[in-house]
Amino acid sequence: MPELPEVETTRRGIAPFCEQETVRRVTVRNPALRWPVPAELAARMEGRVIRAVERRAKYLLIRFDDGSAIVHLGMSGSLRVITDDSPLMTHDHIEVELASGTRLRFNDPRRFGCWLWSEDPDHHALLASLGPEPLAPEFNGPYLYRLSRGRKTPIKSFIMDNHTVVGVGNIYANEALFKTGIHPKRLAGRISLDRYHRLAEAIKETLSAAILMGGTTLRDFVNSDGKPGYFAQSLLVYGRGGEPCRECGEPLREIRMNQRTTVYCGRCQR
DNA sequence: AGTTTAACCTGGGTGC
DNA sequence: TGCACCCAGGTTAAAC
Numbered sequence: 001m002p003e004l005p006e007v008e009t010t011r012r013g014i015a016p017f018c019e020q021e022t023v024r025r026v027t028v029r030n031p032a033l034r035w036p037v038p039a040e041l042a043a044r045m046e047g048r049v050i051r052a053v054e055r056r057a058k059y060l061l062i063r064f065d066d067g068s069a070i071v072h073l074g075m076s077g078s079l080r081v082i083t084d085d086s087p088l089m090t091h092d093h094i095e096v097e098l099a100s101g102t103r104l105r106f107n108d109p110r111r112f113g114c115w116l117w118s119e120d121p122d123h124h125a126l127l128a129s130l131g132p133e134p135l136a137p138e139f140n141g142p143y144l145y146r147l148s149r150g151r152k153t154p155i156k157s158f159i160m161d162n163h164t165v166v167g168v169g170n171i172y173a174n175e176a177l178f179k180t181g182i183h184p185k186r187l188a189g190r191i192s193l194d195r196y197h198r199l200a201e202a203i204k205e206t207l208s209a210a211i212l213m214g215g216t217t218l219r220d221f222v223n224s225d226g227k228p229g230y231f232a233q234s235l236l237v238y239g240r241g242g243e244p245c246r247e248c249g250e251p252l253r254e255i256r257m258n259q260r261t262t263v264y265c266g267r268c269q270r
Numbered sequence: 271a272g273t274t275t276a277a278c279c280t281g282g283g284t285g286c
Numbered sequence: 287t288g289c290a291c292c293c294a295g296g297t298t299a300a301a302c
Contacts, residue, residue: 002295002296003295003296006295032279033279034278034279034296034297034298058296058297072296072297073295073296074278074279074295074296074297075279075294075295075296075297076279076280076281076294076295076296091280108279108280109279109280109281110278110279110280110281110294110296111278111279111280112278112279112280112296112297113296126297126298150272151272151273152272152273153272153273153274157273157274160296162296162297169295169296170294170295170296171295172295238295258274258275259275259276260294260295261293261294
């Protein structure tokens with residue numbers, strides 16, 4: 001589920017229930033996530049007030065006065081708001097109970113997610129070397145052009161690299177490259193400023209639109225299983241290998257780059 | 271330093 | 287039905 005729009009949707013979904021609420025209890029049922037959940041996490045959170053729920057890249061920061069929980073949803077994680085007595089599901093690894101009685105339930109079948117504690121999250125190793133947020137003004141054509149000079153990595157790898165820009169996962173990399181007409185294998189150092197301008201805009205548009213659509217499932221999100229299904233109809237290439245290109249009708253090609261499915265139009269993307 | 275590869279996990283789908 | 291295999295929205299650490 002979690003590309004950046006899902007993480008932002010999650011943040012918006014849980015923040016109203018969390019902010020200025022006291023944590024009553026943290027239950028870690030399975031600490032074996034990507035890294036072991038630190039034993040101190042519960043003690044650091046219990047009895048403290050959540051001041052804000054923020055997002056940096058695909059990390060959620062649950063901020064307290066003296067530190068933050070750093071949460072990542074990995075490939076298969078979700079965070080749901082529980083207001084009733086709905087039963088535990090398999091892979092419900094962590095639960096945060098608030099003084100209001102509302103609970104946050106973290107479910108993650110593949111356990112690629114993480115829950116860490118940091119007193120200074122903004123300088124934590126996981127966050128310190130990240131590139132700009134895709135929706136920030138400093139992420140733009142000139143930035144991409146400057147950073148890419150001399151680089152021989154394919155453009156798809158380049159924009160999926162967190163050092164370049166955060167939050168561009170496999171789906172949105174495919175979509176943005178199609179919208180810009182850039183072949184995913186084109187070397188990053190061989191792309192013009194003008195094309196980078198359009199690529200940055202396409203990334204912003206694609207992510208913004210997805211966040212807006214994620215927003216439409218927000219109400220559901222509180223009560224439901226938290227699986228937004230917003231993207232299927234709006235995707236131009238992802239999941240459409242072999243089907244006709246929406247621009248020219250030619251069958252879309254599907255290849256693998258860095259172990260990830262890559263879909264593109266051989267005619268429209270150069 | 272830049273770039274690629276392997277690894278962390280479970281579950282669902284497919285083909286034999 | 288069973289089993290082997292491939293695939294999945296992410297990211298890091300190690301290896302070229």
